[in-house]
Amino acid sequence: MTSHSTLAIWGILAAIGIGTFLIRFSFLAALSRVDAIPPLVTRILRLIPAAVLAAIAMPALTHASGSFDLATDRFVAGTVAAFVAWRTRNVMATIAVGMGVLWAIDALGWFAS
Amino acid sequence: MSAGAAPSTRAAFTEGVRAIAPIVIGVFPFGLIAGVAAVEAGLTTVQALAASPMIFAGASQLAAMDLIGRSSPALVIVLTAWVINARFAMYSAALTPPFASLSVRRRAVAAYLLTDQAFAMSTIRFARTEEPATSRYAFYLGSALTMALTWHTATIVGVVVGTGVPPEWSLDFAVPLVFIALVFPAITDRATRVAAITAAIAASSLRGMPLNLGLLTAALIGIVAGLIARGRQ
Numbered sequence: 001m002t003s004h005s006t007l008a009i010w011g012i013l014a015a016i017g018i019g020t021f022l023i024r025f026s027f028l029a030a031l032s033r034v035d036a037i038p039p040l041v042t043r044i045l046r047l048i049p050a051a052v053l054a055a056i057a058m059p060a061l062t063h064a065s066g067s068f069d070l071a072t073d074r075f076v077a078g079t080v081a082a083f084v085a086w087r088t089r090n091v092m093a094t095i096a097v098g099m100g101v102l103w104a105i106d107a108l109g110w111f112a113s
Numbered sequence: 114m115s116a117g118a119a120p121s122t123r124a125a126f127t128e129g130v131r132a133i134a135p136i137v138i139g140v141f142p143f144g145l146i147a148g149v150a151a152v153e154a155g156l157t158t159v160q161a162l163a164a165s166p167m168i169f170a171g172a173s174q175l176a177a178m179d180l181i182g183r184s185s186p187a188l189v190i191v192l193t194a195w196v197i198n199a200r201f202a203m204y205s206a207a208l209t210p211p212f213a214s215l216s217v218r219r220r221a222v223a224a225y226l227l228t229d230q231a232f233a234m235s236t237i238r239f240a241r242t243e244e245p246a247t248s249r250y251a252f253y254l255g256s257a258l259t260m261a262l263t264w265h266t267a268t269i270v271g272v273v274v275g276t277g278v279p280p281e282w283s284l285d286f287a288v289p290l291v292f293i294a295l296v297f298p299a300i301t302d303r304a305t306r307v308a309a310i311t312a313a314i315a316a317s318s319l320r321g322m323p324l325n326l327g328l329l330t331a332a333l334i335g336i337v338a339g340l341i342a343r344g345r346q
Contacts, residue, residue, distance in 0.1 A: 001154075001155040001182070002154055002155035002156075002181045002182055002183075002184050003184040004155075004181060004184060004187070006157060006160070008187060009155075009156055009157075009160055009181060010160065011187065012177065012181065012187050012190050012191060013160065013163065013164055013167050013168065013177075014167065015187075015191045016167075016168050016173065016177055016190075016191055016194040016195070017167035017168045017169075019191065019194075019195045019198070020168055020169075020170055020173065020194070020195070020198045020201070021224065021225060023195070023198055023199060023201045023202050023205070024198075024201045024202075024204075024205055024224040024225065024227040025205065025220070025221060025224035025225075026202050026205050026206075027202065027205040027206040027208075027209045028205050028208060028209055028212060028220040028221075028223060028224050029217070029220065029221070029224070031209060031213055032206075032209065036206070037202075037203070037206055040340075042203065043304075043340060043343065044336055044340070045199060045200050045202060045203045046200075046203070046304075046305065047304060047305060047308040047335070047336045047339040047340065048196065048197070048199055048200050048332070048336065049172075049197075049200055049295075049299040049305075050296060050299040050300050050305040050306070050308045050309040050312070050335070050339070051308040051309060051311075051312040051331075051332045051333075051335030051336050051339065052172070052176075052196060052197050052312070052328075052332045052335075053172065053292050053295050053296040053299055053309070054292075054296050054308075054309035054310070054312045054313040054316070054335065055312040055313060055315065055316035055327075055328050055331040055332045055335060056172075056175075056176055056179070056289070056292045056316070056328060057289045057292035057293045057296060057313070058312075058313035058314070058316045058317045059316050059317050059320045059327070059328075060286075060288070060289035060292075061289060062317040062320075063317065063320045068317070068320070074286060074289075077286070078289060078290070078293060081290050081293050081294075082293050082297075085293050085294045085296070085297045086297050089294075089297055089298055090139065090294070091139040091140075091142060091143055091291065091294040091295070092138075092139055092142050094290055094291075094293060094294035095142050095146075095287055095290045095291065095294065098286065098287075098290040098293070099283075099284075099286065099287060099290065102283055102286055103282075103283075106283070
């Protein structure tokens with residue numbers, strides 16, 4: 001649970017929302033052409049999704065217990081889910097397998113948690 | 114669509130809906146989890162419901178909820194979300210030539226509804242079909258509104274369900290699972306692969322960084338690694 005006040009959270013949501021709209025509207029508002037973006041910026045923008053998504057996902061698996069620990073239900077379930085994601089590219093299958101493996105491990109009591 | 118819309122415009126709208134339909138099925142569980150995550154992070158019900166129409170960008174919403182739940186500083190939360198959404202600038206630029214003749218109001222609507230999915234569907238269509246800007250806009254709206262309807266319905270269900278999910282179901286684990294599912298389609302070449310692997314290792318190593326700056330720093334390291342990898346290609 002967050003320690004941010006209700007008002008602070010409204011401010012955070014508004015700042016993200018307004019900023020995101022301005023990013024989306026940027027070129028469509030100014031009517032500037034695609035080649036107005038420097039190639040280096042385009043290259044950086046293309047790399048952002050892969051880098052950010054991986055950076056969010058990994059610690060949730062490797063630090064499931066708070067500190068670095070690979071002997072956890074979540075690391076095992078996440079690794080299996082990653083394999084499914086890689087082979088199928090299917091969001092629903094990835095979630096279903098990941099949650100299924102997590103519940104199975106917990107039911108079997110493989111890791112004391 | 115107004116009642117007086119030309120048949121071709123209406124047809125283009127319907128085609129937009131049809132083109133994106135198979136994709137939005139996969140978006141539903143993602144939206145559901147975003148709704149649950151907002152409740153679990155400690156947002157009020159109204160805030161959890163408002164987050165989707167205010168932001169309308171799934172990955173950034175999930176990341177923001179995670180950081181809000183961990184009480185990260187507001188600036189770090191907002192910056193992280195903006196970085197995740199920076200890719201929309203690229204889409205905005207790519208949509209400018211086909212939409213240049215449209216009114217500023219229509220371009221603003223297009224911008225507000227811009228998503229990875231609607232963008233992907235539209236660029237495929239625009240490359241294949243020669244048609245006036247109004248038809249292109251109608252196709253885009255068909256796709257984008259279908260996407261928005263799905264996303265908002267899913268998050269509303271998630272918010273409603275989220276308040277009643279027992280913690281022993283570990284539904285919070287669905288959040289990293291969504292990111293795992295999204296990272297693989299984002300890896301399209303050597304540079305993106307190097308960026309993802311480097312960012313993953315860096316994020317895990319920098320978990321203890323103060324102010325939860327680990328994610329942003331790791332993403333930055335991943336991007337630099339990706340740029341270097343591309344330079345060597």
